[in-house]
Amino acid sequence: MMTLVDCPIPALQGSVFPGQPEVQIRRNVIYVPRADGGRDTAFGLFSETGRQILDHALFSNYPQTVKSQGLTTSLTTSSHRLRLKERIIYGGVIGNHYGHFITECLGVLVYCLQNPDPERHILFHSDMTVGEIFATPWMAELFSYCGIKAEQILIPHLPVIVEELLLPGQAFSEDGFIYETYGKICRQIGERALPQEMRERKVQPVYLSRAALKTGSRQLVNEDALIKALEQRGVKIVVPEQLSVREQISLFACHPIIGLMGSAWHTAIFTDYVRGVALCFDDHVYRSFPLMDAVHDARVAYVQVKPSGQTYVPSPHGFHEACMFEKPEDVANALLVRLAQLMREEKHPPAPRVSRAMLPTPSLGERIGIFKLYSGLGEPVMLHTASEIVSCCGSTNRWHVPILALIVGDVAFLCAEDDCLPCLDIVHDEREPLLSYRILREGERVSLQHPKTGLWLKAPPAHMGLPLHSDGTERLDWEQFTLQPHNVTWARGRLQQVLTLLGHKCRSGTWDEQSAHQTGLAAAWHRMFHEVEETSRD
Known part of the structure; x- marks a missing residue:
């Protein structure tokens, strides 16, 4: 019986940016110290009018929300303030947390690493003193690889006015977004850390133990039994907190990695080659991890033990x-099997989860059918144009379009009946104006299958x-839809453009590539048909 299942990976569409974030210069910035660590609600950078400069506040989750900081401060730019x-x-x-240092500090510090200046003063927020920071071995080590000395660091212990502050944009935001430059600079840090003899690739897997953690979000209470089973199967067991940063980077650079999902996995960003299996407590993959995977050569499988195989206990x-x-x-057995599968896939990429024999094939002469989409319960599926959220609606207003x-x-290409063709926000799918699905017909109902994941589109009832x-594993009531023929002779703008392009593609096999790309139709077509087209060329 299967012990592990793969977790759905969050869609990253619109969250991975090329290049680097913009840099601003702000004047008369009110700096409020961080006195209470992660619980501090008062700290931040504020404009002279007392408003938080949100581009440099700490956010998490997706959609992004401010972690703890307030939007305003009562402090003023008094002429008597320092x-x-x-x-x-x-x-x-x-902060005195390895993972948060990588996400909250290095995400801004990349600008200083791109533009080194040993004489430049750098302003930080911290509830630690400079002495405490450099007395913490892993912090001192990371700063040494960054080329930043203690005398460059400013951490005022009282509010001050910064008359001219250079503000590099965040290159990474927890669960939110990432710039490619973040991965590039972090790899450079890794190259500085690792001598050549610590880069030799090895086949022995390494397990990252959480045994040394005294606090955290989650704990596996019988991790010792898992460790024993892995050790008996030839896996090397390490406790990351007992290693130097250099040694941790070397592990990711040299070995296939197995471990419970957590901050230790952030070390992967310092290497250019990562292979591993991250074990999650449930099917939720924190978006930060695949975001980091997206900007370097990483192949990580995120898996969970089936619910029947684990029990929640008092914390x-x-x-x-x-x-x-x-x-x-x-x-333990299942983790090693999944790792071996991952390593094989690197040499022999797998076929998509949808059977190739069942994939639709594009053919000339197809007619386009235009339908309104309804759930299996007969409720209209609508887009709320302001939020871009797609849902079933019992009642509608002017913000809703079918x-x-x-x-x-x-094949079904889903889009909004709106001449501007807004993006569709469907959970566990890309955020695009058009999304393509394979159709499976059953009587008067249809089911819509994601062409890459093989999972089914689900429509929860309006109430x-x-x-x-787009994460259904079975075709039950929520995974079924009905189609009602619809006339869109009035269509204008981008919607009309898509209908024209699609019609031309079906009749002649060609279209205007630039227009198809700009409307999002090319991406929707490619996600459905590219496997078939590549096979036919072979």
Whole structure:
């Protein structure tokens, strides 16, 4: 019986940016110290009018929300307040947490690493002193690889006015977005850290133990049994907190990695080659991890133990949640099997989860059918134009427009009945104006299957107030839809352009590539048909 299942990976569309973020210069910035660590609600950088400069506040989750900071401060730019008159650069937030340092500090500090200046003063927020920071071995080590000395660091212990502050944009925001330059600079840090003899690739897997953690979000209470089973199968066991940063980077650069998802995995960003299996407590993958994977050569499988194979138990002191695996030896076996599969896939990429024999094939002469989309319960599927959320609606207003299904053979291209063709926000799918699905017909109903994941589009009933999501594993009531023929002779703008392009593609096999790309039709077509087209060329 299968012990592990792959977790759905969050869609990253619109969250991975090329290049680097913009840099601003702000004048008369009110710097409020961070006195209470991660719980501090008062700290931040504020304009002279007392408003938080949100581009440099700490955010998390997706959609992004501010972690703890307030939007305003009552402090003023008093003429009697201490003022820093030289031009200073901002370096981010330093906290005594390895993972948060990588995400909250290095995400801003990349500008200083791209533009090194040993004489430049760098302003940070921290509840630690400079002495405490450099007395913490892993912090001192990371700063040494960054080429930043203690005397460059400014951490005022009282509010000050910075007359001219250079503000590099965040190159990474927790769960939110990432710039390619973040991965590039972090790899450079890794290159400085690792001598050549610490880069030799090895086949022995390494397991990242959480045994040394005294606090955290989650704990596996019988991790010792899992470790014993892995050790018996030849896996090297390491405790990251007992290693130097250099040694941790070397592990990711040299070995296939196995471990519970957590901050230790952030070390992967310092290498240009990562292979591993991250074990999640449930099917939720924190978006930060695949965001980092997206900007370097990483192949990580995110998996969870099937719910029947784990039990939640009372949390030990210092942890929010805890669980135990019913059969740790089975989990150990399954982790190694999944790792071996991942390594094989690197040499022989797998076929898509949808059977190639069942994929639709594009053919000339297909007619386009235009339909309105309804759930299996008969509720209209609508787009709320202001939020871009797609859901079933019991009642509608002027902000709602119907979702259309443009049918070509056994393929449905979903879009909004709006001449501006807004993006569709469907959970666990890309955020694009057109999304393509394979159609499976059953009587008067249809099911819509994602061509890459093989999962089914789900439509929760209107009274639940939930959006559509593309993660159904079975075709039950929520995974079924009905189609009602619809006339869109009035169509204008981008919607009309898409209908014209699609019609031309079906008749002649060609279209205007630039227009198809600009409307999003080319991407929707490619995600459905590219596997078939590549096979025919072979």
